[in-house]
Amino acid sequence: MRIATLAEPDDFDGWRDAARALAAEGVPPGEVVWQVGDAPVDLFAAEPDPRTAAPPPPAGAAGSVSRLFLDVARSAALASDPERFALLYAALVRLRTTPKLMEDHADPLVRRLEGLARTVRRDIHKMRAFLRFREVTESDDVTRYVAWFEPEHHIVRANAAFFVNRFASMRWSILTPGVSLHWDGAALSEGPGAQKGDAPDGDPVEAVWKTYYASIFNPARVKVGAMLKEMPRKYWKNMPETALVPELIAGARARELEMIETAQNDRTADDRTGVGGNAQAAWEALKEEAAGCTRCHLYKPATQTVFGEGPVSAPLMFVGEQPGDNEDLQGKPFIGPAGQMFDRALAEAGIPRADAYVTNAVKHFKFEPRGKRRIHAKPDAGEIEACRWWIDQERMLLRPKVTVALGATAARSLFGRVVTIGRERGRAQRLPKGPGGEDGGEAWITVHPSFLLRIPEPERAREEYARFVDDLRLVKAALAA
Numbered sequence: 001m002r003i004a005t006l007a008e009p010d011d012f013d014g015w016r017d018a019a020r021a022l023a024a025e026g027v028p029p030g031e032v033v034w035q036v037g038d039a040p041v042d043l044f045a046a047e048p049d050p051r052t053a054a055p056p057p058p059a060g061a062a063g064s065v066s067r068l069f070l071d072v073a074r075s076a077a078l079a080s081d082p083e084r085f086a087l088l089y090a091a092l093v094r095l096r097t098t099p100k101l102m103e104d105h106a107d108p109l110v111r112r113l114e115g116l117a118r119t120v121r122r123d124i125h126k127m128r129a130f131l132r133f134r135e136v137t138e139s140d141d142v143t144r145y146v147a148w149f150e151p152e153h154h155i156v157r158a159n160a161a162f163f164v165n166r167f168a169s170m171r172w173s174i175l176t177p178g179v180s181l182h183w184d185g186a187a188l189s190e191g192p193g194a195q196k197g198d199a200p201d202g203d204p205v206e207a208v209w210k211t212y213y214a215s216i217f218n219p220a221r222v223k224v225g226a227m228l229k230e231m232p233r234k235y236w237k238n239m240p241e242t243a244l245v246p247e248l249i250a251g252a253r254a255r256e257l258e259m260i261e262t263a264q265n266d267r268t269a270d271d272r273t274g275v276g277g278n279a280q281a282a283w284e285a286l287k288e289e290a291a292g293c294t295r296c297h298l299y300k301p302a303t304q305t306v307f308g309e310g311p312v313s314a315p316l317m318f319v320g321e322q323p324g325d326n327e328d329l330q331g332k333p334f335i336g337p338a339g340q341m342f343d344r345a346l347a348e349a350g351i352p353r354a355d356a357y358v359t360n361a362v363k364h365f366k367f368e369p370r371g372k373r374r375i376h377a378k379p380d381a382g383e384i385e386a387c388r389w390w391i392d393q394e395r396m397l398l399r400p401k402v403t404v405a406l407g408a409t410a411a412r413s414l415f416g417r418v419v420t421i422g423r424e425r426g427r428a429q430r431l432p433k434g435p436g437g438e439d440g441g442e443a444w445i446t447v448h449p450s451f452l453l454r455i456p457e458p459e460r461a462r463e464e465y466a467r468f469v470d471d472l473r474l475v476k477a478a479l480a481a
């Protein structure tokens with residue numbers, strides 16, 4: 001058994017020199033124990049997987065390896081996996097007889113090494129993104145910036161050059177459990193590992209930053225799942241702004257409800273004077289906010305957000321499915337072929353469209369490209385749920401006497417469940433209470449006008465259109481009641 005001793009847990013250069021010498025002697029991977037200092041890193045590792053086992057290298061076959069292997073090895077060597085050096089040596093030996101080994105991504109050994117390299121690179125990125133310096137004054141009145149970070153892998157030295165280049169004019173220290181880095185503005189030095197209590201808790205600059213962060217925080221653009229994926233909670237405790245996030249999210253709802261309640265209270269006086277006033281201003285602010293919505297992925301291919309349209313004092317709200325191609329390009333709801341049929345049906349039912357508020361359950365156009373055409377695609381449950389936030393705000397702001405769901409997507413958005421149009425159509429229902437506890441109001445469910453356009457049989461199309469107009473007449477009667 002051969003023992004290969006490395007100076008540090010991240011000693012890639014030491015591993016490379018030792019591995020070349022062992023390979024040149026023809027030492028099989030199973031006969032090498034890798035250790036850091038006096039502590040073996042893989043002494044109690046499991047028996048080698050026969051799928052990844054390498055034959056003894058031919059004596060004197062040190063040779064060269066591909067750039068691809070070196071790139072993977074430099075990262076994988078920093079992993080916290082105690083078998084990392086043994087795995088790398090096994091790969092090095094196999095490369096002597098299989099030069100293109102690293103191109104075989106299905107190979108178990110290659111997969112494992114690439115996985116280690118990915119986690120290390122991710123940890124390097126997290127350190128750069130989530131490390132926070134805090135200002136302290138040293139005994140000689142010199143300002144130093146100190147940060148605490150807990151990496152998952154042995155990445156601190158590998159990240160040193162980044163922080164030296166980024167903060168070259170500062171005097172700083174980065175404290176971690178394994179090793180500490182200190183920069184005096186001219187030279188980098190190392191120190192022993194530290195504890196979290198050795199780092200300061202806060203400083204005046206941090207207080208200013210937290211105030212600024214709170215002022216620009218936008219709960220409408222927060223996607224908690226995506227945020228946690230990119231910024232796991234374990235990093236939150238070391239970042240001043242993330243300590244504010246739960247409170248800001250919770251407080252945002254209260255602030256929104258207060259704003260909307262104020263607008264509603266003022267709207268009665270506004271209506272008497274014929275002035276849009278606060279209600280109109282609140283709606284315009286909501287529309288402006290929706291223009292930057294990124295609550296689901298649909299904003300990426302769409303041209304723009306298509307928000308609702310109509311008077312904020314409207315007693316009647318129509319909710320459709322989503323914008324179509326024409327609506328996406330012009331930024332207005334219900335102006336395409338389905339919108340034209342909708343207008344005709346409203347006129348026959350005696351409902352002026354100008355007196356109604358018209359919007360959609362989903363605010364961005366979902367489509368499938370086919371050549372130069374964009375074909376409508378039905379929103380899924382996640383997209384409907386993501387956009388319910390905007391529908392809830394519109395409902396709270398307008399508080400219509402009657403709300404009409406045009407189609408299954410709109411009904412699902414309003415009721416929060418799957419709705420069968422045929423069973424629920426043609427009768428008044430009560431909407432669930434809004435997020436602020438306000439009464440949901442009366443609701444009616446009917447088909448979407450686009451359904452009428454898709455009926456191929458002329459006679460059936462006329463019958464369904466007449467039934468749609470009858471539904472609208474029932475809505476008009478409900479408004480007058």
